[in-house]
Amino acid sequence: xxxxxxxxxxxxxxxxxxxxxxxxxxxxxxxKLIPGHRALEADCFACHVAFTGASSATCVSCHKPADIxxxxxxxxxxxxxxxxxxxxxxxxSQDCVACHSDHAGVKRFAQxxxxxxxxxxxxxREACQACHKSPTDALHxxxxxxxxxxxxxxxxxxxxFDHNQYFALDKDHNVRCVTCHVRxxxxxxxxxxxxxxxxxxxxxxxxxxxxxxxxxxxxxxRSANEHEIKGGKEQRRSKKNGQDD
Amino acid sequence: xxxxxxRSHVLPFSLLLGVLAAATLSGxxxxxxxxxxxxxxxxxxxxxxxxxGSMYYSLRKRKLVSSGNPKTLLTxxxxxxxxxxxxxxxxxxxxxxxxxxWLATVAMSVNVVSGMVGKLLLGRAxxxxxxxxxxxxxxxxxxxxxxxxxxxxxxxxxAMAQWRKVHIPxxxxxxxxxxxxxxSVFLFWGWV
Numbered sequence: 001x002x003x004x005x006x007x008x009x010x011x012x013x014x015x016x017x018x019x020x021x022x023x024x025x026x027x028x029x030x031x032k033l034i035p036g037h038r039a040l041e042a043d044c045f046a047c048h049v050a051f052t053g054a055s056s057a058t059c060v061s062c063h064k065p066a067d068i069x070x071x072x073x074x075x076x077x078x079x080x081x082x083x084x085x086x087x088x089x090x091x092x093s094q095d096c097v098a099c100h101s102d103h104a105g106v107k108r109f110a111q112x113x114x115x116x117x118x119x120x121x122x123x124x125r126e127a128c129q130a131c132h133k134s135p136t137d138a139l140h141x142x143x144x145x146x147x148x149x150x151x152x153x154x155x156x157x158x159x160x161f162d163h164n165q166y167f168a169l170d171k172d173h174n175v176r177c178v179t180c181h182v183r184x185x186x187x188x189x190x191x192x193x194x195x196x197x198x199x200x201x202x203x204x205x206x207x208x209x210x211x212x213x214x215x216x217x218x219x220x221x222r223s224a225n226e227h228e229i230k231g232g233k234e235q236r237r238s239k240k241n242g243q244d245d
Numbered sequence: 246x247x248x249x250x251x252r253s254h255v256l257p258f259s260l261l262l263g264v265l266a267a268a269t270l271s272g273x274x275x276x277x278x279x280x281x282x283x284x285x286x287x288x289x290x291x292x293x294x295x296x297x298g299s300m301y302y303s304l305r306k307r308k309l310v311s312s313g314n315p316k317t318l319l320t321x322x323x324x325x326x327x328x329x330x331x332x333x334x335x336x337x338x339x340x341x342x343x344x345x346x347w348l349a350t351v352a353m354s355v356n357v358v359s360g361m362v363g364k365l366l367l368g369r370a371x372x373x374x375x376x377x378x379x380x381x382x383x384x385x386x387x388x389x390x391x392x393x394x395x396x397x398x399x400x401x402x403x404a405m406a407q408w409r410k411v412h413i414p415x416x417x418x419x420x421x422x423x424x425x426x427x428x429s430v431f432l433f434w435g436w437v
Contacts, residue, residue, distance in 0.1 A: 005414055013421045020345060020425060028429040030342040044433060053435020097435060105342035109282045 031105030047102070059096040065089060085131045090124035117153035125153070142177045144184050168223035172196075191217045255401065258366050262358065265327065269334040276335065285338045292332030293423065296353075299326040323360075330357045345429065349422035356415045362408040370402050 020027040025041045033041050040046040049055045062073045069086030071077060099115065101107045117125050124130065128147040134140050150161035163169055178184060179193040191197045206214040220230045276285045302322030304310045330353055337350045374395065381391045392399075 001414055009414055009417055013418070016345070016348070016422070016425070020429075026343070027345045028343045028426070028433070048433045050432055051436070053433065103342075105340055109277075109340075 030103040031108070032103070034102045034104075034107070037102050054097050054102075056094050056096040059100075060094055063096075065091070065094060083131060084133065087120065087124065087131055090121050091119050092121055093119070095119070139177070142184065146184070146186060149186050164222075166222070167218050170224050172224055189218070251401065255366070258361065262361065265331060265334070265357070268331055272331070272335040273338045276338070282338070285335050287336075288332045289336035292329045292336055293427070295325045295329030295332065299323075299329060326357065326360060330354070343426075343429075345422060346426040349419060349426050352415055352419035352422055356412065356419050359408045359412040359415060362405045363412055367402070367405050370398075370405060374398055374402060 016027075023042075024044055025033075029041070029044070032038075037047075047054045047058055049058070064071075064073075065088050067073075067075070068088035069078070069081055069083060098119065101110050126148070129145065132147075134143070150159045151157075152160055167173070175194065177186075180189045180191070182188070182190060182193070191202070192199060202214060202217075206212070222228065222230055273285065276282055299322045301310065301313070302315070302318040305313050305315055305318050333350065333353060337346065341347065377395060377398065378391060381394055386394065
C-alpha cells in the first residue's frame with residue numbers, strides 16, 4: 001500500500017470517528033427515537049449505561065410505575081391512555097426493555113401486540129377482562145370470564161378447547177352455551193336444559209337397555225348419533241353385567 | 246467459435262456473486278417470515294469470526310506465520326470469507342438504520358467482490374488471454390492484429406486488476422468500520 005493511500009485512509013477513518021462522536025444518533029443509533037424522547041436523541045447515555053444497555057432504573061426515574069397508564073411524567077391525567085387499563089402496577093419486576101424499544105429500527109421488528117403475561121402478578125394474570133374486551137360475537141357474548149378454559153395467554157387463536165372432543169355440536173345441538181352450561185360454568189353441563197331430553201324419558205330409554213347408570217351422558221354419548229355410543233354394545237353389556245353383580 | 250472473456254469468465258463470476266445476493270435475500274426473507282429476526286441479529290458474530298479466521302491466509306501469504314499449506318489456506322480463505330460475508334449480510338438484513346454499520350457492510354461487499362475478482366477471475370482470465378493469443382498467432386495474425394482482436398479482453402482484465410488493488414485498503418476500511426460497529430454494540434446493547 002502506498003504512503004499516499006495510507007494517509008488518505010487515515011484521514012478518512014479519522015473523519016468517520018469524528019462523525020461518530022458528533023452525530024452518534026445518525027452514525028450508530030438504530031433509528032430515530034420515539035417522539036416523546038426525541039430531545040434525548042444525541043445524548044445516548046441519557047438512557048444507556050455503558051456495556052449494560054438501556055437501564056430500567058433510568059426509565060422509572062421519570063416514568064413512575066404507579067403512574068404509568070394513569071398520569072403523564074408531569075403528573076397530568078392521560079387524555080388517551082394507550083391501553084384500556086393500567087397494568088404496569090401489576091408487573092412482577094420493572095424490566096422496561098423486555099417490552100419497550102424506543103429506536104425505530106428496533107421497534108419496527110418488535111412483535112407488535114406481543115406481551116408476555118408471565119410478567120404479571122398471578123391475580124392480574126387471571127383477570128383477563130381487566131385489560132381485554134370480550135369479543136362481540138354471539139358465542140363470546142354468552143361467556144363471562146373463564147377465558148383461560150379455552151384460550152392460552154400466548155395466543156388467542158387457535159383456542160385450545162375443542163368441543164367435539166367432548167360432544168359434537170350438530171344442527172340439533174347448535175344452541176346457546178347456557179342451555180347446557182348453566183350459569184356459564186363450563187366445568188359442568190346438563191342434557192336436560194332443552195325440551196327434547198327429560199329425566200323421565202332418558203331414564204325409561206336406558207332402563208329398557210338395562211342401563212341404570214346414566215347420570216354422565218357424555219361418558220358414552222359424544223354426539224347425537226345413537227349409533228356412535230362410546231364402547232358400543234359390549235361396553236354397555238359389561239356395564240349391565242357389572243350392575244347385575 | 247471464439248468465446249469472449251465476458252461470457253466464459255465474467256458471467257460465471259457474476260452468477261457466483263448473484264448466488265451470494267440471492268442467498269442473502271432469501272435468508273433474510275425467511276428470518277423475517279418466520280419471526281426469527283433475533284437469529285439474524287446474532288449471525289453477525291459467527292460471520293465476523295469467520296472473516297477474522299479467513300485472514301490467516303493473508304498472514305501466511307505475507308510470511309507472518311509459517312504453518313499451513315498456502316493452497317489449502319487459500320481455499321479456506323475464499324470459503325470462510327464468502328460464508329462469513331453471507332452471514333454478515335443476513336445480519337444486516339436490509340435494515341437501513343445507523344450509517345456506520347452500513348458503511349461497514351458496503352466496504353465488506355466491495356472487499357468480497359475485489360477478492361473474488363482478484364483471485365477467482367484474474368488468474369483464469371490471464372490463462373484465457375494467453376490461450377487466445379496463441380490461437381491467433383497460429384492462425385498467422387500479426388502482433389498488432391492480435392492486439393486489436395483482443396482489445397476489449399485486455400480492457401476487461403485491466404479493469405479487474407484495478408479491483409484487486411483495492412482489496413487490502415478496502416479491507417482496512419472495513420475492519421475499522423466493523424470495529425466501530427462492534428464497539429458501539431458492546432457499549433450500548435444490553436448484554437446482561
